[in-house]
Amino acid sequence: MFKLLLIEDDETLFQEIKDRLTGWSYDVYGINDFSKVIQEFTAIKPDLVIIDIQLPKFDGFHWCRMIRTHSNVPIIFLSSRDHPTDMVMSMQLGADDFIQKPFHFDVLIAKIQAILRRVYNYNTEPISLKTWSGATVDYEKNVVTNDAGSIELTKNEVFILKILIEHKNKIVSREELIRSLWDDERFVSDNTLTVNVNRLRKKLEELGLGRYIETKIGQGYIAIEEEDANG
Template sequence: MFKIMIVEDDETIRDTISDTLQKWNFETFTTTDFTETLNNFIAEKPHLVLLDINLPVYDGFYWCQKIREISKAPILFISSRNTNMDMVMAMNMGGDDFVNKPFSIEVLTAKINAILRRTYNYADQAIDAIQHNNVILNLKDGSATVGEQHIDLSKNEYKLLHLLMKNHGKIISREKLLRGLWDDERYVDDNTLTVNINRLRKKIEQAGAVGYIETKVGQGYIIP
C-alpha cells in the first residue's frame, strides 16, 4: 500500500483528498502543524507528497526544497497559484507535477497513479494510466485527459496515442503505427493512418496540448 502525505491548510480540500485516496486503497497522512512538515515527512516516509504552495509559516517551495535535500520521493504541487512562474518554480524546486485549483479529484487521482507507476514501476493499481507532460491516457476506458479537459477517443485514436506515449522521445515510423492498428498493414490504405493521426492531433490540440504530436517528414511521428 502506498502512503500519500497531504500538506494542505484548507481543511475541506485536505479531507476530501484524503477520503478519496483512502477509497482507492492508499494510506494517507495529513499535516496540520505546518512548522513540522519536514519532520513529519521523515517520520512517515511517504511514497508521494501532495504539497500546496500557500501555507502558514513557510510556503510549499520552501518545503519542497527541504524534502529534496534528503529524498527523491515524488512531489505533486496542488495550488490556486497558476502563473507560468509558479509552475516553473515548482518544477525547478524538484516538483514532479502541478495541478491547479479547483481541480477534478479524478484527474488528481490519475496523476498520482501515473507518478507512482513511473517512480516505483508498479502495475496492478486501481487506475491504469500513462502520463506525459500534461496529457493522461486512461488505459482502462480508452479516454484521455489534457489538464481538466476530458477527451473521448476512438479505438484507433487510443491505440495510436498509447503507442506514441509509450515511446515518447522516439520517432515511430508509419509502418510501425500501421502494424499497431491492423494485423496486416499491406491491406490498409496509407491515407487511413493520416486521417486517424490528424483526428487525434486535433482533439488533443483543442483540449490545450498544441504541438503534442509532431510529424517527422519521411520518418514518422513523435511525441517529444
C-alpha cells in the first residue's frame, strides 16, 4: 500500500480527499502541526506528497523547497490559485504536477496512479547505469556524473532524460514524451513538459551537457551523443 501525505489545511476537503483515496487502497496521512511539516514528512516517509499552496505558517512553495532538500519523492500541487506563474513556480521547485481546484477526482487519481507507476516501476529495470555523451546516468539514484562533477535530478527529469537517451540521435515528439510521462496526455498541459525539459537542460548545463539536449521546433526533443554533436 502506497503512503500519501496530503498537506491541506481545509479539514473538510482533506477528509473528502482522504476518504476517496482510502477507497483506492492508499494510506493517507495529514499534517498535525503546520509549523513542523518537514518533521512529520520525515516521520511518515510518504511515497507521494499532495500539497496546497496557501497554508498556515508558510506556503506550499516553501515546503516543496524544503522537501526537495531532503527527498526526490513525487509532489503534486493541488491549489485554487490559477495564475500561470504558480504552475511554473511549482515545476521550477521540483514538483511533478499541478492540479487546479475545483478538480475532478478522476483526474487526481489518474495523475497519482501514473506518477506512482512511473516512479516506482521503472527503477526495477536491471540496467540502472547508462553512459551518454561522456557522462554516467544513474537511473536508480537520479544522478548524472562526468568529469565536471555530479548533479541530482528529480524523478520527472531523469525519466525524460532516460527516454531521450533511449532514442538518442532521434527526435522524440512532445506527444510521445507526454504519453510516456503521464500515460494519458489529456491530463497534462503542454506547458508542464516545457518547464520540465527546460529545468533538465539547465541542470545539465552545470556539467557542460545542456547543449546535447536540443529542441526541434514543431517536432520535439533529441539527445545527441558527444561525438555526433562535435562532428
